[in-house]
Amino acid sequence: MSHSQHWQHHIDAWQQAGSSQAQYCREHELDQSQFSYWKRKLIKTCEPQSVKSSRFAVAQVAVMSEPASSLSISFPCGIVLSGIDANNAPVAATLLEYLR
Structure with missing residues (x-):
């Protein structure tokens, strides 16, 4: 799975979960700054x-x-x-x- 696919998966799951970005990152042990970076990057492609x-x-x-x-x-x-x-x-x- 590529980096963009990995982060797209988490961004989609976060949107479905309805929780805050910080809470989702804590629950899935993700770096919040990396999450924000990939969210901005992937949303631009949409x-x-x-x-x-x-x-x-x-x-x-x-x-x-x-x-x-x-x-x-x-x-x-x-x-x-x-x-x-x-x-x-x-x-x-x-x-x-x-x-x-």
């Missing part, structure tokens, strides 16, 4: 790859009388942002900009 030509994105939200099917965004690392619709599209756009 960010959507985009052209850095502008800090702004144009989004149009149409108000529809019929319920529309929700939109979902899948990141390469397996994280899925789903349930995006006309009511929460601005929140999703802000989240994507933050992850960028």
Whole structure:
């Protein structure tokens, strides 16, 4: 198992456990600074790859009388942002900009 696979396993388990990072590291005898390093490093690989030509994105939200099917965004690392619709599209756009 490579270093990145080892740490990805622990990061996934920590997210599932719902405990604090410090508590998880103590319970699994992990160095907390290494955990933080790998968490930052691996989360960067999950960010959507985009052209850095502008800090702004144009989004149009149409108000529809019929319920529309929700939109979902899948990141390469397996994280899925789903349930995006006309009511929460601005929140999703802000989240994507933050992850960028």
